[in-house]
Structure formats: C-alpha cells, structure tokens
Amino acid sequence: xxxxxDNTKEKQVKAPAKKAAPKPRKFTPAVGLIALAAAVLVFVxxxxxxxxxxxxxxxxxxYQRPKAEQLxxxxxxxxxxxxxxxxxxxxxxxxxYADLIxxxxxxxxxxxxxxxxxxxxxxKDPETDHEFAEACKRAGNVIAGxxxxxxxxLVIGLDDKTSINHNDIKFISDTYPELKEATTQAFTNNxxxxxxxxxxxxxxxxVNGERMESLALTTY
Numbered sequence: 005x006x007x008x009x010d011n012t013k014e015k016q017v018k019a020p021a022k023k024a025a026p027k028p029r030k031f032t033p034a035v036g037l038i039a040l041a042a043a044v045l046v047f048v049x050x051x052x053x054x055x056x057x058x059x060x061x062x063x064x065x066x067y068q069r070p071k072a073e074q075l076x077x078x079x080x081x082x083x084x085x086x087x088x089x090x091x092x093x094x095x096x097x098x099x100x101y102a103d104l105i106x107x108x109x110x111x112x113x114x115x116x117x118x119x120x121x122x123x124x125x126x127x128k129d130p131e132t133d134h135e136f137a138e139a140c141k142r143a144g145n146v147i148a149g150x151x152x153x154x155x156x157x158l159v160i161g162l163d164d165k166t167s168i169n170h171n172d173i174k175f176i177s178d179t180y181p182e183l184k185e186a187t188t189q190a191f192t193n194n195x196x197x198x199x200x201x202x203x204x205x206x207x208x209x210x211v212n213g214e215r216m217e218s219l220a221l222t223t224y
Contacts, residue, residue, distance in 0.1 A: 060197070078115075080104070098124065099132035102139040109143045119147040119223040121192050125177050134182060141186035148184070149192035149219050151177040152209065173211060190222035 049055050082093055090096060101120070108115060127133055140146040155172035179189065191209065196202055208217040 060199075060203070063203070064201075097129045097132040098136035099129075102132065102136040105136075105139040105143050105146070114143075115145070117145050117147065117223055118143065119149075119190075119219055121149050121219055123149055123151055123177055123192070124179050124183055127180050133180065137182040137186045140183060146187045147190050147219065147222050148179045148187040150179060150189055150216070152191050152193050152211070153177070170206070170209065173209065176211065188222060190217055190219040192219050194218070194220075 087093055090100070105118065108118070124136075140148075152173050153175035154168045154170060155174050156167065156169055178184065179187065191206075191211075193206060194202055195204055195206065205220065206218055207221050208215050210216075
C-alpha cells in the first residue's frame with residue numbers, strides 16, 4: 005500500500021503598498037471669500053424672511069394631507085342667501101339660534117356637540133335672549149365662544165417690534181350671563197398666516213384663575 009503525502013509550499017505574498025495620505029488643502033483667500041459670501045447670503049435670506057415661503061411649503065407637503073378626513077361634521081354657515089332673506093346679521097334676534105337648536109336636537113337625531121364661533125356678547129332682546137339660553141340648556145351640549153384681548157410686549161431687536169403678550173389678557177368679549185350659565189365657554193382666537201391658513205393652535209389660557217380651552221379643542 006502506498007501512502008500519498010500532500011506537500012504544501014509556502015507562498016510569499018507581497019503586502020499592498022500604502023497610499024500616501026492626501027495633503028491638507030491650504031486655506032486660500034478665495035476659499036475664505038466664498039465661505040463669507042455664503043454666510044452673508046444665508047443670514048440675509050433668514051433675517052428678511054425670504055426662506056419663509058419655502059419653509060411653509062415644505063411643511064405643508066410633509067404634514068398636511070391634500071384631502072380632509074371624512075368626519076361626521078356639519079358646518080352651518082352664514083351665507084349671502086341667508087343675509088338677503090333675513091337682513092343684516094347684526095340685526096338678527098337670538099330666537100333664530102334657538103329655533104336652529106330645537107330643529108337639530110331631536111329625539112331621533114341629535115349631534116354630540118354644537119359649537120358657535122359667533123360671539124353672543126351683551127343683551128339684545130330679553131325674550132329671545134332667554135329663549136336661546138333655554139334651548140342651549142335643554143340641549144346640554146352647546147359651546148359658546150368668547151374672544152380674548154391681549155396686551156402687547158416689546159421685542160428687543162434690530163427694529164424693536166411689538167408682539168402679542170399671551171400672558172397679559174386685557175379684556176374678554178364674553179357671553180351674556182344667562183347664556184354663559186347654559187353653555188360651555190371656549191375662546192375663538194386663532195392665528196392665521198398671511199396666506200390665510202392656520203398652521204398653529206393656541207390650546208388653552210388661564211382666564212381669571214381658570215383654564216379656558218380653544219373652541220376647536222373643546223369641540224374635539
């Protein structure tokens with residue numbers, strides 16, 4: 005019987021040559037001028053708000069949907085047809101709203117909540133004012149809006165602008181007393197951008213030591 009042996013030969017492997025490290029680039033006046041120009045351009049665009057439109061457009065693309073959700077919400081609007089038929093809105097008595105509540109709050113169909121973004125401040129006609137308050141009391145699910153008047157605060161900057169001071173509530177355009185007792189209170193203040201869209205929300209404020217939420221949040 006013959007035996008076979010496997011004789012291995014050592015192979016010499018050459019190590020790869022090391023690449024020379026790249027030389028650091030020298031800081032030249034041309035590079036410095038380009039960097040300075042870029043910094044000045046970004047500062048100018050940011051300071052004067054030139055990028056705001058682009059920023060809002062990108063935010064809308066990311067966070068807003070092209071079509072609203074199909075929610076069981078009915079909006080009853082004050083349209084031109086109603087004003088033509090019933091006269092100027094400011095002259096309507098509050099029996100109109102009492103009739104509205106009585107019609108939509110029935111035994112068969114009744115909404116979970118009714119929210120008015122109309123301000124019912126001060127008394128108008130005692131009889132219809134009482135009628136409206138009683139209708140809201142029977143429904144038990146009505147939200148009436150108030151409007152908060154804020155003070156201003158100075159913003160120290162290049163042009164010393166003033167802005168709304170949300171910690172300083174100067175005045176409340178409040179609901180008349182009888183209706184206030186029969187409804188839930190919420191404020192109607194909202195912030196609209198120059199293009200007419202609302203992208204932020206003021207959820208609540210402390211009013212006379214009590215928490216008051218926005219109309220949207222309270223309705224939700």
